[in-house]
Amino acid sequence: MAQVTEVRLVDDLDGGEAAESIAFGLDGRTFEIDLSETHAAELRDVLAPFVGAARRAGGSSVPVTRQKSASRSSRSxxxxxxxxxxxxxxxxxxxxxxxxxxxxxxxxxNRGSAPARVEEPEPEPEVVAEPPKRRGRKKAAAA
Incomplete structure (x- = not known):
């Protein structure tokens, strides 16, 4: 049984096909929105004067965007x-x-193209009886 899971982004403003997810923050809260290329450009244009005048706060320097993806690799x-x-x-x-x-x-x-792997059981190790240990003689105390 083959199964393909497809993830499609839907524009959160008009319900059409979205091209990316955009993460942004305001008032200490982080938001994410899925937008088409047109709406993403509009958002960036509107925010550009504010971003240009702002200073950077700590955090990730890599923007968090998710491009549309054809499939996931998880299994059921x-x-x-x-x-x-x-x-x-x-x-x-x-x-x-x-x-x-x-x-x-x-x-x-690859189970259909190659023979199944069968492991041979390992032979049990031979049990060898050890000779009894010799006890050392106690040295007589020198008088």
Whole structure:
């Protein structure tokens, strides 16, 4: 089962297609708005005289903008369960929770093109009985 999740930005002013998310702050609060290219340019033009006269406060020097994205790489709960079951059945060690190792994800995605990995059980180590330890003789106290 293949699944594609697509994220589309919607302009918060007119409901049309947005090109980016713009983060800005006012009165100690941070806001984010999704805008089309036209509305983003309008916002920047309106704020330009204020930004030009203002001084920078602390914080990130990299603007936080999110361009429209075609897909996300997250997997559904059902898919991760299926990957874990496949991995355990094919000799991969995977925990029941947490991140699935990239090597296992790669093997799962290529499962039709390559033979399954089967680990041979390691032979049990031979148990060798150690000879009993000798006890040292106590030295007689010199008189």
């Amino acid at each position: 709960r059902e898919e991760t369960t299926a990957i874990r079951e496949w991995a355990n059945a094919n000799g991969h060690e995977v925990s029941g929770r947490g991140r699935i190792p990239s090597s296992v994800l790669e093997a799962y995605e």
